[in-house]
Each structure stands twice: as structure tokens, then as C-alpha cells.
Amino acid sequence: MCGSCDNDDVWITRERDRFLNNEYSKPIWFDDGFDDVLGAFIRPDTDNHFVHVSVNNPSMLAYTENSTKGHADRQTPIKVGRYLNRFTKGLTEDRIREVVESHNACFDTGELEVATTSKDIVQVYLNGPNSCMSHDISHFSSSEHPTTVYGSGDLGIAYIGGLAKPRGRALVYLKKKVYSTIYGDVARLKSILDKSGYKPDNGADFEGAKVKKISCKHNPDYYVMPYFDNDYGVAYTEDKEHFIMSHSSDYCAQYTHGLHDECGWYCGWCEEMQNEGDDCVYTENAGDVCWSCYENCFFTCEECDEVTHNDEYRTVFYFHTQTITTTDIDPKTKQLITRTERVRHERGVCSYCTDNVHFCESCEEHFDECTNNGEDDMYRCEDCHTEHEAEVEAGKHNQELEQEQNNNAQQ
Numbered sequence: 001m002c003g004s005c006d007n008d009d010v011w012i013t014r015e016r017d018r019f020l021n022n023e024y025s026k027p028i029w030f031d032d033g034f035d036d037v038l039g040a041f042i043r044p045d046t047d048n049h050f051v052h053v054s055v056n057n058p059s060m061l062a063y064t065e066n067s068t069k070g071h072a073d074r075q076t077p078i079k080v081g082r083y084l085n086r087f088t089k090g091l092t093e094d095r096i097r098e099v100v101e102s103h104n105a106c107f108d109t110g111e112l113e114v115a116t117t118s119k120d121i122v123q124v125y126l127n128g129p130n131s132c133m134s135h136d137i138s139h140f141s142s143s144e145h146p147t148t149v150y151g152s153g154d155l156g157i158a159y160i161g162g163l164a165k166p167r168g169r170a171l172v173y174l175k176k177k178v179y180s181t182i183y184g185d186v187a188r189l190k191s192i193l194d195k196s197g198y199k200p201d202n203g204a205d206f207e208g209a210k211v212k213k214i215s216c217k218h219n220p221d222y223y224v225m226p227y228f229d230n231d232y233g234v235a236y237t238e239d240k241e242h243f244i245m246s247h248s249s250d251y252c253a254q255y256t257h258g259l260h261d262e263c264g265w266y267c268g269w270c271e272e273m274q275n276e277g278d279d280c281v282y283t284e285n286a287g288d289v290c291w292s293c294y295e296n297c298f299f300t301c302e303e304c305d306e307v308t309h310n311d312e313y314r315t316v317f318y319f320h321t322q323t324i325t326t327t328d329i330d331p332k333t334k335q336l337i338t339r340t341e342r343v344r345h346e347r348g349v350c351s352y353c354t355d356n357v358h359f360c361e362s363c364e365e366h367f368d369e370c371t372n373n374g375e376d377d378m379y380r381c382e383d384c385h386t387e388h389e390a391e392v393e394a395g396k397h398n399q400e401l402e403q404e405q406n407n408n409a410q411q
Contacts, residue, residue, distance in 0.1 A: 011070035015050040024052035025187040040088040053187040058107040081285040084344035118151030126164035132256040140258030143217035178205040190209030211243040225260040228253040269293040303353035312351040320370040
């Protein structure tokens, strides 16, 4: 693949990810009833347009005109009708007008709708965009839908599209006029929120927002709790009648099972709850593990520095020559006698790093260096190679003796 193709891959992946992350909203023709429009686009001209509802002006579209603008992360705004006239073939003027009207009806910037009662809030979640909290009650461990707790009076759910089928939603703090993560139709809801004077959460704007304190009926030791974006937990109010959203929390709200949890984190190996501040080690396959599990079940590879399970441990040997000072005195120099000796050391590596070392076919151990014997094409470590060479020499010597004895017997 050429360098320019590699560069194209970067911006193309970026644009695709913006749809996956709901940063972009798809045009109206991706809804049901517009198959003829999808089939009318001129290809491959439009393949890398990544056309979407304009983030800055939802009444229009935006697209990437060419590779140069893709690299520069520049999107061109365009009216819906003009885009269809330029990049489709076979659509009548009446059909294009119908698409434009459908777009305007869907992406208008009307009045902001906000659900504030627990009943309406739950309906927005059940009928609206998919997320970890949009499932029905049977999906959770709580006795009530986790989002019921938002109906405290401080919070609401801003949405568009009506309660029957909301197209987008976001948690809002009514008093401070801030909103959290937008799910679903990001472009339209963001435009309405911005025009209504709301600002995005800076990571701490929801501090102090009141949340209902509801005990789980079939498990009274736990409280009903949704998953909070931006790492919020909950803390007791002074009268302990409610919770408030907080980063200095009494309980964690970072799980999707519908119940609160103790502050801290779970070890990915033993699955036991750990206290905040406890030492942890990150592993590729198990995530964060506690120190006890690391010491008993894992090791750090001395080749790649990755933490790996003990099942993947491999020993690699290497030799090192060092100078030893003895207690003996040289009678001539009157100095302590030194000698050099060869020491065998070892280090631990993961199985994936054994490709970077050598395997001795005699002792079946891994070594940093091995020698290939041309006669039998076997790789041997230094000790095995020395031993093999001695055996070869001994064999040659025995052959010479035997030949000499045969020659003497024939004379």
C-alpha cells in the first residue's frame, strides 16, 4: 500500500468513527422509505463523502469533498436539495422536494422537550436511543428501572421526537442548565440545547444534583442506581433523605446492573472488590488485577515489560563472564589473586517473546545465544555446544585409535 493510501486510511477511519460515536447523525434517507434515494447516488463519487447532518446547522448537510479536505478535517456545508441534485441520478424534482421536507420535519429546531417525572424519564429511556440504561426492568438487578432516580426535581431528560419514539436524549441539570452525554440524534438535540442556553458538562457541573434514594425491594442492602457518565458517584445529603451526584462519593455509580456499589474497583482476576487507592497492575487479558493476584498468578516479562499470566512464563538463560577476587595472595606481586569465571544467569520472558531468543535443541532450554553446528544443523547453547564438540573430538580420537589398531593387526 502506498503512503497516500495509508494517509487516506487515517481520515477515513476518523470520519467512520464519528458515526459510531454518534458525533455525526445520518441523513434522513437512511430511515425506512428512502431505498430509492439510497440507490440513486452516483458511485464511487460519493463513497467517501461521509455526508451527515451538519453539526453547526442541522437544517443542512455537511460532507468531505475530497481527500485534501479529508486530511485537513474540513467538511463542506450544503443544502439537502442541492446535494441530492449534484450527486444522485434519476430522482425527480418532486421526490427531492419530499426528501427535503422530511429532513426539515425531522431536524427542525423546535422547542426543547424535557421529561422530569420518573415515569416520563423511564419512558424516554425505554422508547429512545439504545444504551446500557435503555433496557427494560428484566435486564437489571434492581426492583425498579435504574433511571427512576432521576425524577428528583433537580434533573431531567432532554429529548426530541416525542415520548413514543425519542430520537435523541441527554441528562440535564435544570438549575444549572447543563447537559451530559447526548445519545441518538446528536446534531439536532445539541442544536436545540445550545439554542435553549444549555452548556455541556465540563466534568463537574453535575456536582450536587439531587438523586432519589430508593432501596431495592428484593435486596434492601442495595440502592437502585443507574450508570452515570463522566465518573460521577453519589453522596448522602445532610439529612440522608436523598443522594447527590458527586466525585467525592459514598457509593459508586459506574455499573450497569442497576444497583449501587461500594467505592473502589474490582480485580479482573479474582473478581473481588478492592479499596480505592489499593495497588493494582494492568494486564492485557484481565485488565486491572490486585497486587495479591499479580504476585501469585502473573509476572512482568523482562523482554517486553508486559504483565502476563504465569502459564506463559518461559526461562531464558545467558552467560556472563565476571572477575572474582580471591583471598589468596600472589607470592610475586603480593596482590590478591583474581580469576575470571563464567556464570550462567536466567531471566523470565513471556512465551510471545521467545521468538526473539534461541532454543537449544540439546537441553531444550531457551538462551540469548546459540551456536549452529553445520554437521548436524542443530542449535546448541554454549555448554551443550562445548560438550558436543568434546564428544565429536573424542569420537574422532577413538576412530583414529581403532584405525591404528587395525593397521597394526594387518602388519
